Amino acid sequence: xxxxxxxxxxxxxxxxxxxxxxxxxxxxxxxxxxxxxxxxxxxxxxxxxxxxxxxxxxxxxxxxxxxxxxxxxxxxxxxxxxxxxxxxxxxxxxxxxxxxxxxxxxxxxxxxxxxxxxxxxxxxxxxxxxxxxxxxxxxxxxxxxxxxxxxxxxxxxxxxxxxxxxxxxxxxxxxxxxxxxxxxxxxxxxxxxxxxxxxxxxxxxxxxx
Amino acid sequence: xxxxxxxxxxxxxxxxxxxxxxxxxxxxxxxxxxxxxxxxxxxxxxxxxxxxxxxxxxxxxxxxxxxxxxxxxxxxxxxxxxxxxxxxxxxxxxxxxxxxxxxxxxxxxxxxxxxxxxxxxxxxxxxxxxxxxxxxxxxxxxxxxxxxxxxxxxxxxxxxxxxxxxxxxxx
Numbered sequence: 001x002x003x004x005x006x007x008x009x010x011x012x013x014x015x016x017x018x019x020x021x022x023x024x025x026x027x028x029x030x031x032x033x034x035x036x037x038x039x040x041x042x043x044x045x046x047x048x049x050x051x052x053x054x055x056x057x058x059x060x061x062x063x064x065x066x067x068x069x070x071x072x073x074x075x076x077x078x079x080x081x082x083x084x085x086x087x088x089x090x091x092x093x094x095x096x097x098x099x100x101x102x103x104x105x106x107x108x109x110x111x112x113x114x115x116x117x118x119x120x121x122x123x124x125x126x127x128x129x130x131x132x133x134x135x136x137x138x139x140x141x142x143x144x145x146x147x148x149x150x151x152x153x154x155x156x157x158x159x160x161x162x163x164x165x166x167x168x169x170x171x172x173x174x175x176x177x178x179x180x181x182x183x184x185x186x187x188x189x190x191x192x193x194x195x196x197x198x199x200x201x202x203x204x205x206x207x208x209x
Numbered sequence: 210x211x212x213x214x215x216x217x218x219x220x221x222x223x224x225x226x227x228x229x230x231x232x233x234x235x236x237x238x239x240x241x242x243x244x245x246x247x248x249x250x251x252x253x254x255x256x257x258x259x260x261x262x263x264x265x266x267x268x269x270x271x272x273x274x275x276x277x278x279x280x281x282x283x284x285x286x287x288x289x290x291x292x293x294x295x296x297x298x299x300x301x302x303x304x305x306x307x308x309x310x311x312x313x314x315x316x317x318x319x320x321x322x323x324x325x326x327x328x329x330x331x332x333x334x335x336x337x338x339x340x341x342x343x344x345x346x347x348x349x350x351x352x353x354x355x356x357x358x359x360x361x362x363x364x365x366x367x368x369x370x371x372x373x374x375x376x377x378x379x380x
Contacts, residue, residue, distance in 0.1 A: 094226040094358035096366070097286075101221055131225045131282065135298065139223045139284040139291070 095123055095131075099140055105209060107142050111150035119159060119170055130160065130168040220373075223286030224366035226358040230337035233324055234279050241271045278325045281335055281356055283343070285363040287370040290345060292335050292355055300326055302333060302353070306374060310348045312367045314360040317342040 095118050099110040118124040130136070133147040140147070151168050154160040161171045191201050244267050277295035284291040289305040290312075319339040327334035333353045336342060343360040345353040357363045 094362070095224070096362060097223045097225065099221045129227070131227075131284070132298070135282070135284065135291075135293065136223075136225065139225065139286050139288055140221060141288065 097136070097140060099142070101141070103209075107140075107146050108150045108153065111136075111140070111142075111147060112153055115150070115154055115159065119172075124170050126170050126172065128170045129166065130170070132167060221287060222366055222369050223284065223288075224359070224363045225282070225284050226363065227280055227282045228337055228356045228358055229280040230278065230324065233337065234275060237271050237274045237278075241268070244268065244271070274325075278337075281337055283355055283357045283363060285343075285357075285366040285370075287374065290343075290353075290355070290363075290367065294326060294335070302335070304345060304347065304353065306367070306370055308347055308349070309345050309367065309371075311346040312364045313344050313346075314341050314364055315344045315354070316340065317354065317356075 095114075097111070097114045099107060099114070101107075103110065115124065115130070124130070130151070131139075133151060134144045137144040137147045151160060151162075155162060155168070158172050159170065160168045162168055188201065191197075196204075244264060275295075276297065277300065279295055282293040282298065284293075287306065289303060290309065291304075292302045294300050317336060317339050322336045322339050323334040324337055327336075331351060333351065336354055336356045338356055341360045343355045343357045343363050345355070347353065
């Protein structure tokens, strides 16, 4: 019987994220992801993957920074996700929206894609409430009616439902992205056969979209 | 190790998050129940204005507490940082990107949680739980502490927006 390796538990939010900026050493952190390992109780078991731009090469790099408390207090092996260590309120309704105002793709479709990505990735579970259209429109610098049109399109597709006084909520799980992943793998393999690199592929996709 | 794509200046990245304070909702409901039971125990005092008027005021306060202090919605992006409270998004605080001098993630201890909107001349606290919390240092000296589901993502969105802004200093 094969012995399974140490399980890795990745969290988007946890108490360990508190050390992000303290451990960021002043670099321009672009994103961070907390990684908690249920493996050996080493300081590196609690860490934060911090993405920053390397000034020398201008590339975005990711470095795992051990959590400061893990270093100073010698935390034991975690028995549960650190998210449960947060007292006082439930954590819900978190979402990252990315739109390109210069893209040829309609803003409405970009918002729809954001919601679909959020549902597919689990950021937006079933029952989750989306931000009001006016608030999201202000944040994204788009018109409120554009957001409403995107919400209506998602409602017609069966992803969202509108309830009076409760806003727009997610009602269905998005289909798995396995088919997209398989198609992407085929595309990458075909590109390799023709001698195209990653940047060439990205350029072609951008031109097509 | 994973690497992220290089930030596109034309990209508009916004973080939105909502935190619901269920302890506040539960505490307020228990307080409302206590007020109702206290009224029932008074045996015929419902018609007495001396009793009814404070009771109505307490009920209004409890209702206002549920409507405003039950949840915090935060938005971080190129338009700055916006905090909205409760079901109707009020009270509301907005901080433009050029008003924010520094944004960081702090570890808020349990005894520093305000569980509501707490305003002083130098500080604004909108915290409903302990743990990782966003702290904004404003250029006018004000310190703003806000509960956000994923504070690191909110800070990253602010920094990305600041980096994309041509005339903004580093957040």
